[in-house]
Amino acid sequence: MKYLQTETVLGDNECSDDAIESSALIELRIHELQDRIDALAPDAPREERYRLILDRTYALLQVNRFEEAWEAAHAILLPAIEAQLWMHAVECCDILFQAERDDSIKALAHGIWLGVTFPVDPELSVAMLQHLIDESPDRSDGAAVAAAAANYIVDLRAEGERREQLKFFAAQLLGSVARRHSQVEEQDIFDFWVQQLELDDPVKFLPRLAKVLDIITGGDWWFDRDALRAQIPQE
Structure with a gap:
């Protein structure tokens, strides 16, 4: 990949x-x-x-x-x-x-917003979220919502043979975050951890990801997000 x-x-x-x-x-x-x-x-x-x-x-x-x-x-x-x-x-x-x-971490936040908002290659979107996870402290909820978003994007966009590869990678990413966040090793504890942090509901974790990105940028966005949202392709 x-x-x-x-x-x-x-x-x-x-x-x-x-x-x-x-x-x-x-x-x-x-x-x-x-x-x-x-x-x-x-x-x-x-x-x-x-x-x-x-x-x-x-x-x-x-x-x-x-x-x-x-x-x-x-x-x-x-x-x-x-x-x-x-x-x-x-x-x-x-x-x-x-x-x-100095502004590289801010650029990452912009890339994640674009990669989550628009239907780009899911592998690239996941890679941007992986960068955020790598930059986050071990017990960061931000890393958890980023990993949840990665799994959501793969499930939503990936197709064909790449779908299985990306689903495996995203699942491993979430498992790794669970271990870093709460020393989760067993499946039943992992399932409880996902539910406890509401990582199984995009309506809950996507707004939390948006808040993380706002914190990273300090509210200093390089483009008008509302104007760009108006350009989101309609199904």
Whole structure:
């Protein structure tokens, strides 16, 4: 799965020579993607241009060029939202979070809001929620509602073979949070824990997730959420 990988590219290498070679290959890909961006016609679809920019920016993260990654993703975040390219917008927030800047945690909150609100790839939405879980203290209720939201999104959006993979991953995520939160190990205690925290009812846990995101942003949102809610696709 693309977004849920936890190991870095260099961490998979067996020796320093392999790491140097991998870095060289990534730098080559960065240059190739920039050439493709430069070759685009001025009237090329924004979706095509942003896809290439995001691919290049993810590559920049792999070689620790965080400042460049931040600038590139930040430049297209609001234009992507304006164009209703929700997937691209969430990826921008993912990159901004991984770029390790002062506002990175705020960017994560924006990405989670977009990833939960709009029907983007469930794997990406779950990855954003996983970031929040990883950043949360062990006994945090915020981690619990994030894990519950991950399971809800998978159940709602995932299809085909990926559905079973993502359902397993999200279930493991919730189980891990239960152990961190309350040392839960047994199934009957887990079921009680879920009910006690109302993690089986999206009407209850989604507003709690929204409050967590408000706290993270300090109320300083980069876009008008009410205006964006009006653009939610109607079934």
